[in-house]
Amino acid sequence: MGDFQDSADADRLAPVLRPVRAGNGFEETLEQILQVVRLGLVPQGERLPAERELAERLGVSRVTLREVLKVLTDQGLVESRRGRYGGTFVRYRPDPGHSNSGDELRRRIEKVDVEDILRFREVLEVGAAGLCAAHGLSEEQAERLRGALAATHEAPLADYRRQDTMLHLTLAELCGSPSLAAQYAAVRATVNDLLDCIPLLVRNLEHSQQQHSALVEAVLEGDADAAREVMREHCGGTAALLRGFLS
Incomplete structure (x- = not known):
């Protein structure tokens, strides 16, 4: 599983992840992470950057970031895993062409x-x-x-x-x-x-x-x-x- 500790992997997210504006922090954070997932910048089954790194890159609090990740979890786009190799992982999803x-x-x-x-x-x-x-x-x-x-x-x-x-x-x-x-x-x-x-x-x-x-x-x-x-x-x-x- 990719852990994005390597800078070359982290650079894949540079075009999307940027500091959000204060007025719409939650919405813009959600927009950017959704883009990361939907564009396949983090492939299905791989791990998103650590919460601290994401919060720093987006310029938001960990509380706001966790609320965004909860939304993505509720939507079935990511899942949280505990343990030494835990984190937030992009879920495998069926072909949308088979979804009503x-x-x-x-x-x-x-x-x-x-x-x-x-x-x-x-x-x-x-x-x-x-x-x-x-x-x-x-x-x-x-x-x-x-x-x-x-x-x-x-x-x-x-x-x-x-x-x-x-x-x-x-x-x-x-x-x-x-x-x-x-x-x-x-x-x-x-x-x-x-x-x-x-x-x-x-x-x-x-x-x-x-x-x-x-x-x-x-x-x-x-x-x-x-x-x-x-x-x-x-x-x-x-x-x-x-x-x-x-x-």
């Missing part, structure tokens, strides 16, 4: 330019957030936005994505541009189709909720720069997850 879920995944994304959708979504969402903050909301509109945010906090896991969609659609509707709102609705439908292909991750949802709260606060305070920046970071986290699972 794999077939469904390919059907959903084969006609979608994922990168184009993610970029267009970011432009629309960042623009809508900035417009809402810059132009201001009436008290009735502000209550609508607060209500949509509260619904995401109260939603059971099974209903979370629907409530998350409603919050983002509300923001798009309140920005004052019907054309933007219509375009966003169409893009969001495609984004949701992609999101349905990946698991709901509690750590990511908690992080998203923090960003949602910061976003709504910035909008209600009329801080357009902050609203745009929070939304840009929020879209970046979602994009990192989708790239990790779907690329």
Whole structure:
């Protein structure tokens, strides 16, 4: 089994593993390790670098890294082994061509330019957030936005994505541009189709909720720069997850 103590082996990971940005540490760490696994940089049956090395290369805490590895374990992509020759190993997986879920995944994304959708979504969402903050909301509109945010906090896991969609659609509707709102609705439908292909991750949802709260606060305070920046970071986290699972 490869142990990646040899620098030549470790160099195989250099194109993918890089320090992540502080704002989306969990999501970007997950994206990068998923890329390592899916690109075959660590072959099936071989061991990932030690936790300390991975954490150092990614610039994240061991706690964050372990949460990411738990997600990958739950998804059946890696397994943890104890003992002298233990560690985290890439699992052997059947040919995805024989998997119904794999077939469904390919059907959903084969006609979608994922990168184009993610970029267009970011432009629309960042623009809508900035417009809402810059132009201001009436008290009735502000209550609508607060209500949509509260619904995401109260939603059971099974209903979370629907409530998350409603919050983002509300923001798009309140920005004052019907054309933007219509375009966003169409893009969001495609984004949701992609999101349905990946698991709901509690750590990511908690992080998203923090960003949602910061976003709504910035909008209600009329801080357009902050609203745009929070939304840009929020879209970046979602994009990192989708790239990790779907690329």
